[in-house]
Amino acid sequence: MPSAHDPAAQQRHRLVDVPGGRIHLVEQGEGPLVLLVHGFPESWYSWRRQLPALAAAGYRAVALDVRGYGRSCKPAAVDAYRMLALVSDNAAVVRALGAESAVVIGHDWGSPIAANSALLRPDLFSAVGLLSVPYSPRGGPRPTSVFGAVGGEDEFYVSYFQQPGRAEAEIEPDVRGWLAGFYAGLSADTMAPAGEASLFFVPPGRALRDRFDGATLPAWLSEAELDGYAQEFERTGLTGALNRYRNVDRDWEDLAAWDGMAIAQPSLFLGGALDASTGWMAAAIDAHATTLPGLRGSHLLDGCGHWVQQERPDEVNALLIDWLDGLPRG
Template sequence: MTVSTAPSRTEIVREADGYDHATIYNGEQRLHVVVRGEGPLVLLVHGFPEAWFCWRNQIDAIAAAGYTVAAPDMRGYGRSSKPDAVEDYIVTKLVDDCAVMVEALGHDEATIMGHDWGAMVAWTAAWTRPELFTAVVGMSVPFGGRGLIPIGGVDSFGTRRPSVVQREIAGPDKLFYQEYWSKPGALESEFETDPRGFLRGQYFSFSGGPYPDDFQAPDPLATTPSQIAEQIRNGGVCMDLDAKFSDGHVIPEADPDWLAADLDDYVREFTRTGLRAPLNWYRAMDKSWEELAPFEDKPVEVPALFIGADLDVATQWGAEAVAAFDRTVPQHRPSVVLEKCGHWFSRERPAETTAAMLDFLAGLEQR
């Protein structure tokens, strides 16, 4: 094990897994970042409930293509700090963490790529700090403006406070999942009762696994706003008032290979850390919406790519937002929609996901 020290209170340790593990400090917040390679910086931002190692299938390939790859445990996750206050998870603070990582690793700029909540952070970083985050790839979730996650037929561009949008989606007799997840202790108690069962159900239910092999998915980007709204209201993400979220989980008879490969790691990680801090990202959405008011109506002005999947509900919900990219993300590349996979496509379809990421990076080099 070797140890080196970089500027800005950054310690870098080569660990037994062969990766450099950096500890970077943003004020009082400690950020754990896995680093590999040399060259222009590519920052990979995970979502919920994942960790730096959701990018295992991408890190080495991107580094081998001539880039420095940095994959953090984001604030609230893994080996990074977990502050108590909801205000500490406002999206602009998550972006600031990313900015500190870029500087601490000795770079002037970075391409930022994110999946799920990581996509919302990545879009916001490129939107609000284009001088630093000079290109962006959003995966699963397209650009949603102040609202962070776009929901066609209800609010795709962040024109209203997220909690108001969530209430409208569900109506008086149900709860939208984000509203339930924001209730202190609700989802945490489901997880703590059975961590492995909860995570197994969460990952499988939102993958392509529940669909039969011969299922022909329609083009998710062709979904109309009214169809999206109806799908959400009638789907499992709108819950009965007395239900638990995990009541809607689909449990596999046997774990698919992609899930079996890393389920033990996720169970170990979240059994140690719990879900309270990651769920604060959802609980801070209204505060994030308020903080982003100065950027309303401003487009994302850097080169951008959206990667989705045909069986991913977030891709389906974002069809209206993607259709508006000529206005909201004018330097966007043609969107990539991966087939026969769901929300976790960096794990379900790692080769195709990596190829799309590398193609985008190669295009930047050719500018």
Template sequence: MTEPALIEVNGIRLRTWTLGDGPLVILVHGFPETAHSWRHQVAALSAAGYRVAAPDVRGYGGSDAPEPVEAYAMEEMTRDFADLATALSPDPAVIVGHDWGAPLAWNTARLFPERFRAVAGLSVPYAPPGDHAPIDIYHKLFTEKDRFFYQVYFQDEGVAEAELEADPEDSLVKFYYAWSGDAPEHGWPTDKKHGDKVLTGLTRPDLPLSWFTQEDLDAYAAAFEVSGFRGPLNRYRNHRRDHDFLKAHPSNPIIQQPSLFIYGDRDPVLTMFRTPPEKLLPATLADLRGVHRLPGIGHWTQQEAPETVNRLLIDWLRAL
């Protein structure tokens, strides 16, 4: 990717890579990644005739990292991307998100329909707010049964930060491998107890993997050496705040813009949803134009299967 620029949005600056000319497509990464996760898509989409913007999300890499937990609420972060779209194009943009970037993309499209003409998610399907905040559901399903769940573990400020920041390179590569399609069964352990640490039981793989090199790990580790993990983890600490905000917001919870969903059949995220995406999403996305299940692929969808993801995205974009 070319050299990034710091773009002012919503009172902060996002380090953003841009490439190409044409209709704007914003790519929103997840946890624990950076804009580097879109390295294969930036070139492909720009070559297909689009202007592509890949920011480090607030709290990550070279973007600003406010201290307060509430600075990472859905209300704030969706406005980041609306402002970024306004800064980069006078016309409505397309937004694509992966992992935490997927709920951010889905809800940015919901909250700012005038700025976004289409939305795609990878790994995490869209789900309007229900009767209870997700963290309260996780406590019932896991904490009350003395079972470990990483999002519960992430709630206490400073705890996960201390574990992950002790050796960012080791933390990241174990996390990536455990959630990938390359990991063995139970590579992400399911038998841990409440109170265990997130890295307990995770294996460090030998590199390179078919989709991930030492150079990729170096790029991620260097970014987290700068940013630390507090900002990224603060996203998980806003479940109740986000639930209350989205539940009360007057916008239509059924997303109206053309949409697309791509996921891997070995993604642990699938265990968090009782209903398969193919059955879940037609009720929540009014103009769903495809649900694509990628065999053998884990959580890191666009990194593990870049050629397939690029083809699906470009075909969808051209048909808009």
């Protein structure tokens, strides 16, 4: 049992109704609502170091389990994980919490979920923070065609994740070991040296885990924290999480009306300088002056990998709070 002085003691777990199910969330603090959206393969817990910091700064911080994860609903249909459904979930969470609006912040897959929430529902989302994955408006050819052409003889990981059951068969027999390898492979202190085989490309007839290098955990992740992540996925399986990747073409079709559109609200981008995402998407970061005209800060953290808010929590918290404090309050 945590003591009254433990920040975790002030956290409140809730289930709220959304169209087609319920969303689990954890909230801490009072003040303007800040909605935190995690990525793959994580949960609300990836924001464990942001919740108390944002609460102490005067915000109502809410970290949710995206549908398919943790204690949130897990619809059976693949198309239930399309971007429009996830935006609808975020909107329903804001309303269920009794708020008129919220700032939305996302990491990894949570970043495009946050970006599209701001794009499609500017009436509800007054500002948007993007971590690790920059904003890239809908456009270009069908995504699976693009991903299928990446990597030469090797298979790009997004393509590898497309077939239902395939990645699950790799991951689920040893969830803890797979998560450890995936987290380590994208962390600054445990990732493979530049020039070695990329974690994101699967050789013919092999598995993604064959790219994992050793069993050392990154400094930001304790054995107990890894256990927490693993226990959730051992209970739920990985299908709900992987179904996000299986909707990239459907999203491209659904969002045709927003092709090339900028996000006008105040925005922030934070990424790791050693993260492959910020390297691949450098052009998208450079385009933020046009695609995010309300951008109020863009930061690449030296020596940081993909899991920015967990690898560098103090620095990320300071940047988030400085940005939040500068936003207009309605």
